Amino acid sequence: MxxxxxxxxxxxxxxxxxxxxxxxxxxxxxxxxxxxxxxxxxxxxxxxxxxxxxxxxxxxxxxxxxxxxxxxxxxxxxxxxxxxxxxxxxxxxxxxxxxxxxxxxxxxxxxxxxxxxxxxxxxxxxxxxxxTGKPHGKKRLKVTFGPKAGTYGVGQPITAELSMPVKDKAQRAVIESALRVDSMPAASGAWHWVDDKELHYRPQEYWPAHATIQVRSNLDGIKISDRLWGGKVKPLKISTGDRVIAVTDASSHSMAVHKNGEVIKQIPVTTGKPGFETRNGVKVVLGKEYFVRMRGTSIGIAEGSAESYDLPVYYATRVTWSGEYVHAAPWSVGSQGSANVSHGCTGMSTDNAAWFFKTVREGDVVEVVNSLGHTMESFGNGFGDWNLGWDKWRMGSALAAGTPNAPLPEERARLRPQSV
The missing domain is CATH 2.60.40.3780 (Immunoglobulin-like)
Incomplete structure (x- = not known):
């Protein structure tokens, strides 16, 4: 046929x-x-x-x-x-x-x-x-990304500071969907609303070593609400260095410094004594100060009391804004590796502190385990972002299941050095 x-x-x-x-x-x-x-x-x-x-x-x-x-x-x-x-x-x-x-x-x-x-x-x-024409609203939302351009450790979160508070979840979703983070090698992550004016971004695990991370906003000209439109935002490009993770075991009074998966140094240390226990959990290096003068009065210790101190401290690597450092403590060398005698900081010999100071960079990870102290705050006292499990972290996204009602510090001021 x-x-x-x-x-x-x-x-x-x-x-x-x-x-x-x-x-x-x-x-x-x-x-x-x-x-x-x-x-x-x-x-x-x-x-x-x-x-x-x-x-x-x-x-x-x-x-x-x-x-x-x-x-x-x-x-x-x-x-x-x-x-x-x-x-x-x-x-x-x-x-x-x-x-x-x-x-x-x-x-x-x-x-x-x-x-x-x-x-x-x-x-x-x-x-x-x-x-398209001009937006009807007069207000423009500006966003400032952080940290500054440079090279950081694999624990460094990305921050986004808003020029005005945004509480409405639908408006948050518009903003969040316009904030883009790209990593090479790839590392999938999510934004988390810290409060009405600040978001943090992190991957599920730490960033890859030697990665390039680019952050940008597509918010310019986008309507957020009837009276608020997105403004221009300066993009950000940072990179990561080696994967450096320092783990302090408060019970064994020892710090193991890992670089790209290998232990490169074991350091005897002392951490916080009873009443001044060092915080457990993951912290991120915030900065390094060659010299810091530390006073007991900064943490409420009365001058002249048995616990009072006023000391010159060298090779101080900051891990919280409230004054927790990894630093040289030559006065406690006899206790390092055997007892916890500090007021919350991690102390070590001057030589070891100098080595640590030169080895780590901003954004590197410092973790404390087996301390009797509370867990590092997730926000407000540095970068405790990694202490939130991934499911709970994603709950802080306006594009996921909602923002959790997790307690946040009432004040987020950058405090002066406190403990030794």
Whole structure:
């Protein structure tokens, strides 16, 4: 039995494209199936009043594409602005309608690619462009990324400081979705809202060694609320060095320093004595100070009491803002490796402290185990971010299951040195 091929007749369809409330209908057809011009259901799409008079569209309204002819359907819509930001959207199951699900950016130039097909599956495509106008709100949200550009240890979190507080979860989600962190080698992570004005980003595990981390924002011109729009944000690029992790066992009075998975030095130490126990958990090096004068009065010890002290301290590596350091303690060498006699810091000989000071960098990890002290605060006293399990960390994302009601310190002031 012979088969007679069916001659395809291209059938036009009508699409209605509504950009921020403005739209017209368009159609196209061609009776010649061998025509060099493919079927294009979107061939005559235009935005009413947007190009003829140069008027810019209102960024406060959604973008919509609608197929009004039963003979054709939309197969895909891609909208992207000049900054490379894609406009998210949803296409109905029948291909009759596509609409944006995220806000348009203000003061942006968009390119929209509409793909279609007719009832016989013949494809068509149309590329359109338009500009959006100025945002209606006067307030601009600024974001400052941290730390400063440079090389850090694998425990360094990324911070994002907002210029004004944001409490609403939907508004937080808009902000968070615009903050991008890319790592090479790749390391998947998540943002966590520390409070109404600060977010931290960290991977599930520590950053890879010798990684390049780039942080940027797509928030510029994006509507956050009726009166608040995103502003320009300076991007950040940092790198990580070797994987350096120092683990102090308070019960055995010893610190093991690991570099890229190998122990490179064992150091006898002393940690906090009863009543001044060193915090357990993971801390991150905040900075290094060659000389610090430490006084007992800074932690409430009365001057002249048995516990009072006023000492010059050298090779001090800070791990909390409240004054916990790893430092030289020549006065306690006899107890190092055998007893805990400090007021909360980790003390070691001057030679060992000098070696540690030169070996570690900001962002390296210092962990304390088997101390009778409480666990390092997650936020507010340095970077205790790693003390939150990954599931709980993700709960602090506005894009995940919500922000936990975990207690946060009432004050986040950077305090002067306290303990020795």
């Amino acid at each position: 012979s088969h007679v091929p069916r001659t395809r007749t291209v059938v036009g369809c009508t699409l209605l494209v509504i950009a921020l409330g403005a739209g017209v209908t368009a159609c196209g057809s061609d009776d010649n199936p061998l025509s060099a011009t493919p079927y294009d259901a979107a061939d005559l799409i235009s935005f009413k009043g947007l190009t003829a008079n140069g008027k810019k569209v209102d960024p406060d309204k959604p973008l919509e594409v609608t197929a009004e002819d039963d003979d054709g359907r939309i197969t895909d819509v891609t909208a992207i602005d000049a900054a490379g930001r894609y406009l998210a959207g949803e296409l109905s199951a029948d291909g009759g309608r596509w609409h944006s699900t995220t806000p348009l950016a203000a003061n942006a130039h968009y390119t929209v690619r509409v793909s279609t097909e007719d009832e016989d599956g013949a494809p068509g495509r149309r590329v359109l462009s338009f500009d």
